[in-house]
Amino acid sequence: MIEVRGLRVVLPPDTVAVDGVGLLVNAGEFVVILGRSGAGKTTFLRALNRLVEPTAGTIRVAGRAVTGAGRGELREARRRIAVIFQQFNLVRRASVQENVLAGRLGYVRALPSVLGRFPPDDRALALECLAQVGLAHLAERRADTLSGGEQQRVAIARALAQSPDVILADEPTASLDPQLTSSIMDILRRINVERRLTLVVSQHQLETALAYATRIVGFRRGRVGFDGPPSALSPAVIAAIYGDGDAT
Amino acid sequence: MRRAVLFVGLLALGWAAWDTGADPVRLARGLPFILDFLWRTIPPDLRVLPSALAGALTTVEIALLGTAVAAVLALPLGFVTARNVAPAPFFYPARTVLNFFRSVDTLVYALVFVAAVGLGPFPGVLAVVAYTTTSLAKLYGEAIEGIEPGPVDAITATGATRLQILRFGVLPQVLPLFLSYILYRLETNIRAATVLGFVGAGGIGFYLQTYLRMIDYPAASTVLLVTVAMVMLVDGVSSRLRDRLV
Numbered sequence: 001m002i003e004v005r006g007l008r009v010v011l012p013p014d015t016v017a018v019d020g021v022g023l024l025v026n027a028g029e030f031v032v033i034l035g036r037s038g039a040g041k042t043t044f045l046r047a048l049n050r051l052v053e054p055t056a057g058t059i060r061v062a063g064r065a066v067t068g069a070g071r072g073e074l075r076e077a078r079r080r081i082a083v084i085f086q087q088f089n090l091v092r093r094a095s096v097q098e099n100v101l102a103g104r105l106g107y108v109r110a111l112p113s114v115l116g117r118f119p120p121d122d123r124a125l126a127l128e129c130l131a132q133v134g135l136a137h138l139a140e141r142r143a144d145t146l147s148g149g150e151q152q153r154v155a156i157a158r159a160l161a162q163s164p165d166v167i168l169a170d171e172p173t174a175s176l177d178p179q180l181t182s183s184i185m186d187i188l189r190r191i192n193v194e195r196r197l198t199l200v201v202s203q204h205q206l207e208t209a210l211a212y213a214t215r216i217v218g219f220r221r222g223r224v225g226f227d228g229p230p231s232a233l234s235p236a237v238i239a240a241i242y243g244d245g246d247a248t
Numbered sequence: 249m250r251r252a253v254l255f256v257g258l259l260a261l262g263w264a265a266w267d268t269g270a271d272p273v274r275l276a277r278g279l280p281f282i283l284d285f286l287w288r289t290i291p292p293d294l295r296v297l298p299s300a301l302a303g304a305l306t307t308v309e310i311a312l313l314g315t316a317v318a319a320v321l322a323l324p325l326g327f328v329t330a331r332n333v334a335p336a337p338f339f340y341p342a343r344t345v346l347n348f349f350r351s352v353d354t355l356v357y358a359l360v361f362v363a364a365v366g367l368g369p370f371p372g373v374l375a376v377v378a379y380t381t382t383s384l385a386k387l388y389g390e391a392i393e394g395i396e397p398g399p400v401d402a403i404t405a406t407g408a409t410r411l412q413i414l415r416f417g418v419l420p421q422v423l424p425l426f427l428s429y430i431l432y433r434l435e436t437n438i439r440a441a442t443v444l445g446f447v448g449a450g451g452i453g454f455y456l457q458t459y460l461r462m463i464d465y466p467a468a469s470t471v472l473l474v475t476v477a478m479v480m481l482v483d484g485v486s487s488r489l490r491d492r493l494v
Contacts, residue, residue: 051401051404051405075407075408075409077407078404078406078407080407081405082405082406083401083402083405085398085401087398088398089398089399089401089402090399090402091402091403091416091417091421092399092421093420093421093423093424094416094420102402102403102408102416104406105403105406105407105409105412106406106407106408110409110411110412113412114411114412114415155402158406162406162407
């Protein structure tokens with residue numbers, strides 16, 4: 001489902017954030033990317049749909065080339081790769097419903113959408129996605145009047161509205177109260193199980209990663225330091241991922 | 249270093265005072281004339297009230313129409329001058345051109361447009377449009393540069409086109425600011441438009457200048473009072489609207 005080969009991302013001016021990562025993710029996997037902050041998790045995820053431009057390497061998602069894609073091809077690839085952000089990234093002043101409807105932008109005709117006109121089918125789908133995260137009753141509310149946990153659920157609904165093949169989530173619970181972590185992660189697991197959607201979720205919390213992942217990829221200094229099932233994650237490996245030492 | 253700056257600053261101010269002939273004694277000698285002028289303006293001559301009101305209405309119209317047209321014209325320019333959304337080849341030339349045109353004041357534009365299209369309120373409208381377009385474009389551009397990148401990332405990630413990203417990721421963030429800037433510009437344009445009549449570009453300034461030239465101070469004072477009332481009224485309405493926006 002996701003094929004990453006030799007990915008290298010250098011952020012200006014000269015920070016090597018991702019340093020030669022290869023990763024194959026199969027359909028239906030729930031991959032948690034584990035690592036300390038600054039290990040390159042966010043940059044890796046952002047490179048997968050080219051929100052940051054890779055310096056070298058190739059990326060294919062759901063059979064489409066992401067690297068080397070032209071503008072139109074990139075948009076087509078992006079609409080099947082939904083992203084959930086740490087800071088939710090909703091449009092604050094827009095209604096909840098409009099935020100979810102934004103997930104359809106890659107599918108609808110550009111000009112009518114800019115004038116605020118969406119096909120009824122897309123509107124219905126957006127409401128359906130909102131219902132799936134249990135927030136149909138808040139459709140008319142302005143996004144910034146919701147709590148953090150609710151906003152993140154709206155963001156998940158927006159992701160679902162994209163009818164994606166893959167969902168990337170960058171520390172989706174890091175900005176929330178700890179007790180909300182499981183509610184968000186439970187929704188993601190349900191999506192993974194019921195829709196057979198492929199998920200790649202970055203986490204810095206070990207317990208959460210162990211509880212939800214079918215596979216764990218440990219990042220350290222922009223490289224993959226561990227790749228395997230949660231059961232194979234030994235204390236030594238954990239120490240290597242989180243440790244301060246220079247050993248790689 | 250700081251002392252040197254202070255010294256140079258004081259030197260410049262001293263020079264400016266000498267060069268402009270700034271003289272407190274001269275001001276003091278002039279005071280009686282100012283008092284005499286004020287004395288002669290009362291009571292205001294209310295017979296000219298209808299023409300003063302008509303002039304005020306024209307001034308408001310010039311400012312309203314000019315600001316509205318400029319608010320629309322400045323939109324594409326605002327996006328082109330924002331570093332975070334405009335492609336670099338557009339950005340630098342657009343900034344330079346706008347800075348050039350913005351350094352010309354409304355009154356100077358009025359002189360040009362009066363020469364081009366003749367006397368009356370229309371060249372006044374054009375002058376307001378010319379100045380306000382460039383100044384709003386700058387304010388728009390700065391507002392766009394100040395947006396949160398997060399929602400833009402999110403909209404980009406949906407596979408949206410560039411236009412959709414602007415409409416759904418950028419515009420909702422800047423629209424309240426834009427409206428507030430437009431109202432602010434309307435307030436300053438009312439003030440600017442009061443003197444447009446001096447150069448033949450219509451509005452209440454024409455009456456003020458005419459009565460002053462005729463040394464009809466009571467009539468001039470009526471016009472002045474109407475001007476003050478008009479400016480305060482527009483300011484009041486506009487600032488109340490702006491408060492609601494933020």
